[in-house]
Amino acid sequence: MQKDQLFALKEHSHGTKTFPCAVYKTRAIQKGTMVKHHWHEEVEILYFYGGTFQLKINMEQFPITSECLYFINPGELHSIISKQSDNLEEDAVVFDPGLLSFESYDAAQMKLIQPIRNGKLLFPRCILPDHPAFVPVRDAFMEIMNSFSSGRKLYNECLADGVVTDDMINQLYIKSALLKILAILSSAQLFTSTEKNYDKRIEGIKAALTYIKENYKEKIYVRDLSNLLNMNEQYFCRFFKKAIGRSPMDYVNEYRIKQAAKLLEETDMSVTEICLECGFHNIGNFLREFKKYMDTTPLQYRKNFPAILEER
Numbered sequence: 001m002q003k004d005q006l007f008a009l010k011e012h013s014h015g016t017k018t019f020p021c022a023v024y025k026t027r028a029i030q031k032g033t034m035v036k037h038h039w040h041e042e043v044e045i046l047y048f049y050g051g052t053f054q055l056k057i058n059m060e061q062f063p064i065t066s067e068c069l070y071f072i073n074p075g076e077l078h079s080i081i082s083k084q085s086d087n088l089e090e091d092a093v094v095f096d097p098g099l100l101s102f103e104s105y106d107a108a109q110m111k112l113i114q115p116i117r118n119g120k121l122l123f124p125r126c127i128l129p130d131h132p133a134f135v136p137v138r139d140a141f142m143e144i145m146n147s148f149s150s151g152r153k154l155y156n157e158c159l160a161d162g163v164v165t166d167d168m169i170n171q172l173y174i175k176s177a178l179l180k181i182l183a184i185l186s187s188a189q190l191f192t193s194t195e196k197n198y199d200k201r202i203e204g205i206k207a208a209l210t211y212i213k214e215n216y217k218e219k220i221y222v223r224d225l226s227n228l229l230n231m232n233e234q235y236f237c238r239f240f241k242k243a244i245g246r247s248p249m250d251y252v253n254e255y256r257i258k259q260a261a262k263l264l265e266e267t268d269m270s271v272t273e274i275c276l277e278c279g280f281h282n283i284g285n286f287l288r289e290f291k292k293y294m295d296t297t298p299l300q301y302r303k304n305f306p307a308i309l310e311e312r
Contacts, residue, residue: 014040014042014094014095014096014162015094015095015096015164016164016166018166019099019164019165019166019171020042020095020096020098020099021093021094021095021096021099021164021174021178022093022094022095022148022162022163022164023091023092023093023094023144023145023148023162023163024091024092024093024094024162024163025089025090025091025092025145026080026089026090026091026092027088027089028082028084028086028088028089028090031081031082031083031084032081032082033079033080033081033082033254034053034080034081034082034088034090035078035079035080035090036079036258037056037077037078037079037205037209037244038077038078038079039075039076039077039078039206040074040075040094041074041075041096042074042094042095042096042097043071043072043073043074043094043095043096043097043116043123044071044072044078044092044093044094045069045070045071045072045092045093045094045123045141045181046069046070046071046072046080046090046091046092047068047069047090047091047092047138047141048064048066048067048068048069048070048090049067049088049089049090049091050066050067051064051065051082051083051084051086051088051089052064052065052082052083052084052088053080053081053082053083053088053090054080054081054083055070055078055079055080056077056078056079056080056081056244056245057070057072057076057077057078057125058076058077058078058199058202059201059202059242059243062125062126066128066129067129068126068127068128068129069126069127069134069137069138069141070125070126071123071124071125071126072123073119073122073123074097074119075119076202077202077205077206077243079244081245091141091145093141093144093145093178094162095178097113097116097117098117099175099178100113100175100178100179100182101113101114101117108182112182112186112191113182115193116191119194120193120194121191121192121193121194122191122192122193122194123185123190123191124185124190124191124192127190131188132188133184133185133187133188133190136180136184137181137184137185140177140178140180140181140184141177141181143173143174143177144173144174144177144178147165147170147173147174147177148163148164148165148170148174149163201239201243202243204228204229204239205240205243205244207228207229208225208228208229208240208248211224211225211228212225212251212252212255213255216252216255216256216259216278216279217277217278217279218279219279219281220249220252220279222236222237222248222249225240225248236248252279253289253293254293256278256279256280256289257278257289257290257293257294258293259278260274260275260277260278260286260290260298261294261301263277263278264298264301264302264305265302265305271283271286271298271299274298286298
């Protein structure tokens with residue numbers, strides 16, 4: 001797979017063309033994948049109110065059991081798993097660092113913003129409540145969340161599809177809060193310098209995930225995925241499971257079931273039609289896999305979806 005094909009299939013840009021920044025509020029109502037594996041070229045700030053999660057960034061796992069802030073640098077593959085069945089919440093601000101660029105090439109532009117954009121300066125991985133920077137960064141984060149809704153608090157809402165704003169005053173407040181976060185992190189010496197390098201392992205996983213996205217409607221074999229990375233099948237399966245947390249075919253089937261659930265929500269296609277559309281060639285196998293991942297049947301899911309949506 002060519003590099004331009006891979007990056008064309010990464011998660012789409014966040015925010016709008018003129019204001020590349022958006023906020024998200026995700027709520028988990030059951031254990032399992034809360035935010036699927038994805039990557040993007042923007043910076044992401046995550047705020048966990050508490051609860052029990054597993055955050056995966058590239059090949060590392062970060063167990064979360066209390067209030068904290070995490071930072072995702074551009075291009076990092078990441079996902080979130082809810083480890084509880086309660087209503088767990090996670091907020092995110094995703095922004096392009098270029099949003100904060102200055103026309104005049106001052107010290108902040110030269111020593112902070114431009115190195116962030118070039119990948120030579122990385123955000124800290126995590127800030128915990130006992131760090132002096134935690135409260136001021138969290139407060140600035142909440143300023144951003146509320147500015148996206150003209151001051152209307154978002155605490156009790158689910159905004160998994162993201163919120164954008166075209167209001168100039170709100171945009172000024174958001175930019176000032178983002179700059180405040182940069183100032184706090186810089187003052188606390190929490191940025192780290194690095195030479196931007198190409199991690200072949202992560203790019204290989206991205207290639208495999210992109211192939212699954214492109215071809216989930218067709219038959220997919222482990223050899224198809226292992227050939228992308230020039231690995232033998234046995235080694236690829238171990239490598240994939242270490243990175244993603246499940247076997248390649250488990251991931252393929254889960255991805256297909258998620259697509260099937262969307263079709264049940266958004267169309268009036270029959271269960272058989274959805275089965276075939278999502279790459280299953282045996283209705284019995286489809287029903288078993290749907291029950292395994294969704295804990296219900298396709299028809300029950302479609303019937304109960306309005307209630308599920310209301311709970312979210």
